[in-house]
Amino acid sequence: MTTHAFEIxxxxxxxxxxxxxxxxxxxxxxxxxxxxxxxxxxxxxxxEVEAKNLATARSQVEEMxxxxxxxxxxxxxxxxxxx
Amino acid sequence: MTTHAFEIxxxxxxxxxxxxxxxxxxxxxxxxxxxxxxxxxxxxxxxEVEAKNLATARSQVEEMxxxxxxxxxxxxxxxxxxx
Numbered sequence: 001m002t003t004h005a006f007e008i009x010x011x012x013x014x015x016x017x018x019x020x021x022x023x024x025x026x027x028x029x030x031x032x033x034x035x036x037x038x039x040x041x042x043x044x045x046x047x048e049v050e051a052k053n054l055a056t057a058r059s060q061v062e063e064m065x066x067x068x069x070x071x072x073x074x075x076x077x078x079x080x081x082x083x
Numbered sequence: 084m085t086t087h088a089f090e091i092x093x094x095x096x097x098x099x100x101x102x103x104x105x106x107x108x109x110x111x112x113x114x115x116x117x118x119x120x121x122x123x124x125x126x127x128x129x130x131e132v133e134a135k136n137l138a139t140a141r142s143q144v145e146e147m148x149x150x151x152x153x154x155x156x157x158x159x160x161x162x163x164x165x166x
Contacts, residue, residue, distance in 0.1 A: 001118070003120060009127060011127075021128075024128075024151070024152065027151055028147055028151065031147075031150060031151060033132070033143060033147060035084070035132050035133035035134055035140075035143070036130065036131070036132055036133075036147075037086060037130075037131035037132065037133060038129070038130070038131045039128065039129070039130045039131075040128070040129045040130075041126065041127070041128055042126070042127040042128075042129070043124065043125070043126060043127065044092060044094075044124070044125040044126065044127045045104075045107075045122065045123070045124055045125075046121070046122070046123045046125070047119065047120075047121070047122045047123075048119070048120035048121045048122075049116070049118050049119055049120065050118035050119075050120060051118055057118075060116060060118070064111055064114075064116060064119075067114060068107070068110055068111065068114060069107065
């Protein structure tokens with residue numbers, strides 16, 4: 001069993017509104033940053049998984065995203081192995 | 084004036100506890116993923132800024148992080164230009 005590290009990036013699916021981003025954009029304009037265009041928020045999760053090999057670990061992480069870490073209805077996720 | 088795109092990664096400062104990560108780890112263990120080790124959460128912000136050059140845009144983004152987007156007391160941030 002080896003420990004494998006992954007970085008999961010979770011973002012809103014294309015085309016969905018991002019209320020957090022819209023609010024931040026407005027707040028930045030109010031602070032005087034008029035040049036600010038699109039702002040969008042996402043999450044990043046660093047996770048370590050002990051498994052017999054990288055493929056097994058990765059498929060477990062994918063399952064965890066679907067079941068708990070992400071909301072597959074409105075979010076897309078990308079899993080990257082960190083070496 | 085050109086539009087410059089950046090990706091900001093915001094994570095907890097080293098050594099600070101991450102309650103969200105601890106909770107996720109426990110929940111994943113409860114779901115049967117016993118091999119899960121450290122879990123830590125961060126945020127990722129994609130932002131577009133119109134400025135006369137990349138350096139100006141980047142220093143504005145740095146200021147925005149300090150003033151609004153991050154909490155410099157407990158968070159560290161990294162700014163990467165996206166081309």
